Amino acid sequence: MSLQTYQLMVKQRFSQLLPGGPSRAMAVSGLLLLLFYVFSFNYWSSQDHSDLHLPFAHKWRAWSSGGTNTDPPTNLSHIVFGIVGSLKTWKGRKAYLESWWRPNISRGYLFLDGRPDNESLCPYTCPQILINEDIRKWKIYPLLKYPVSVRVAWSIVEAFRQGDNDVRWYVIADDDTVLFMDNIVQVLSKYDHTKYYYLGASSESILSNVYMSFEMGFGGAGFALSYPLVVAMAKKLDGCIKRYPNMWSDHLIYICILDLGVAISRQKGFHQIDLHDNIAGFLSSHPQSPILSLHHINVVDPIFPSMNRSESISHLMKPAGVDQSRLLQQTICYQREKNWSISVSWGYSVHIYETAVPRYVLQMPIETFRPWIKNAKWPMFMFNTRPAKNDPCETPHWFFFESIESENKDVFVTTYTRAEKRRLSPCSLGRNHSADRINRVQVFSPVKTRLEAGRAECCDVVSLSDNTTTVRIRPCMEAEEIAIV
Structure with a gap:
């Protein structure tokens, strides 16, 4: 029914019902129409229109498709990486960035102060390489307590001002951070890039979080910051x-984003690595989530024995280049005859224990x-740990990643070799079945x-030779009993 027809019907009806004739009816009908518009406006404005802050292209896409996001899945071309470094330290950190950057494929900028x-x-x-704006020219510069921090935060705006097309996400990190781009794409694809999102993680050390937030x-x-959020930050x-x-x-970036209501x-998976010394224990029991980054790799010990830091990172990127979704993901299985427990951190390390150790440990x-x-002082970390001991029943035999190759079109083989002899007596609780003779572990x-498999993974110890243990990773069966029996 048209608006004109509706008005005519109202006039006729009220001229019949109300005293005062057509003029009185017209006045009343006008009042009713006014109330109709007021209530309609209030109802519409009370609804959730969270997409109104989006750039016009995003709003049109949502409205024209009936409110359904029909964008293709997020891929690497939709992400701009903003890496912030310093001229003083850049030369020694260049190798870290080169280990994960993909020339002519990934998009981004390295911001330096000279x-x-x-x-x-x-x-x-x-x-x-882009040189940051000289903030010493700003009027507020004399009041800045940490000018370097402002330069880092402002790099987000400078990355946005480059005007890249079809951007969905900005990922910001330091130049001594290794990023795992395939996993980042996989994680970001789960989020609606047309909304405000600020994705990140806390430090591993409790006091770092206490001092910051x-x-x-x-x-x-x-x-990671979604494109609409960066648009708002730029303003x-x-x-x-x-x-x-x-x-x-x-902290400045966090507070500014919080002031925008986000x-x-x-x-999980972004790792500040606010740790010192040897982080092999941390990497060998990585949380069950894709690894997204490793920071402070220039501070901790090299993550592989007999290699320097840059060599270690390049070595880790070998399995990462094959399957990042499985990298560092822990799979646990048991060898019943020997009473051994085997923990595989895929692409990094294997532990063999000479007794049955519960999964939760x-x-x-x-x-x-x-x-x-x-x-x-204790508690020190944002996760539970277990102490390193010299007890032969609690100390594993350590094996580190050596190589990866394709056995056939369906199977990869990763090989792990012993770091050094354990130099402990056999575990008496494990019926004295020593693993000292094992020098190599092969994992099929x-x-x-792991993503394509669509379910959790289990493993079996399929053979034990004189010096090699063979493990096969497979999808867990439905309702498979994986506890120690």
């Missing part, structure tokens, strides 16, 4: 810096590392990625 010399440039193996994404580990960040001139970079969406990292802040895993 132009590096030709020797430290990497025109083909790194992101485009438990609700903050640590920037060294890296965090508001300068005003936020003026409100909080005394804040450190990660809280963090916690995402094996999933706790061995404390081979120290907290970030010296003299920290499906070519189909």
Whole structure:
């Protein structure tokens, strides 16, 4: 029914019912129409229109499709990486960035505070190098307590101002951070990029979170910002810096995002690595979530024996280049005849214990590392740990990743070799079945990625030779009993 027809019907009906004739009816009908418009407007405005803050292209896409996001799945081309470094340290960190960057495929920028010399440039193996805006020209500069922190935060705006097309996410990290791009794509594809999202993770050390914030994404580990959120930050960040001139970079970014009404969406896998010494215990019991980043790799010990830091990272990227979804994911199985427990951290390490150790124990990292802040008191970490001991029943035989190859079109073989002799007597609880003679572990895993398998993975110990243990990873059966029996 048209609006004109409706008005005519109202006039006729009220001219019949009300005294005063057509003029009285017209006045009443006008009043009713006014009330109709008021109530209709109030109803419409009371609905959730969270997409109104989006760029016009996003709003049109949502409305024209009936409110359903019909975008194709997020892929690497939809992400811009903003890597922040310093001229003083860049030359020693270049190898870390080169280990994961994909020239002519990934998009992003390396922000430095000055132009590096030709020797430290990497025109083909790194992101485009941009020099940060000189914030010393800002009027507020004398009031800034941490100018370097403001430069880091402002890099987000400078990355946005490059004007890249078809961007859904900005991922920000430091130049001493290794990123795992396939896993990042997989994680970001789960979120609606047309809404405000701030994805990040806390520090591993409790005191780091106490000094900064438990609700903050640590920037060294890296965090991801959806495109609409970065649009809003580009408009508001300068005003936020003026409100909080005394804040450190990660905390400043967190507070500015919070002022926009956006809280963090916690995402496991971003690793600040606020730890010292040997992090092999941490990496060998990685949480059951895709690894997204490793920060502070220039501070901790090399993650592989007999290699330096850059060699270690390049070595880790070999299995990462084959299947990042399975990298560092822990799979546990038991050899009943020997009473052994075997823990596989795919692409990194294998542990053999000479007794049956419960899964809940094996999933706790061995404390081979120290907290970030010296003299920290217990509790020190944001996760449960178990102490490193010399007890032959609680100390594993360590094997580290050596190589990966394809056995056939369906199976990959990763080989792990012993780091050093354990130099302990056999475990009496394990019926004295020593694993000292084992020098190599071979792990057979499906070519189909962990994501494609669509279910949890289990493993079987399929053979024991004189010096080699063979393990096969497979999808867990439905309702499979995986407890120790």
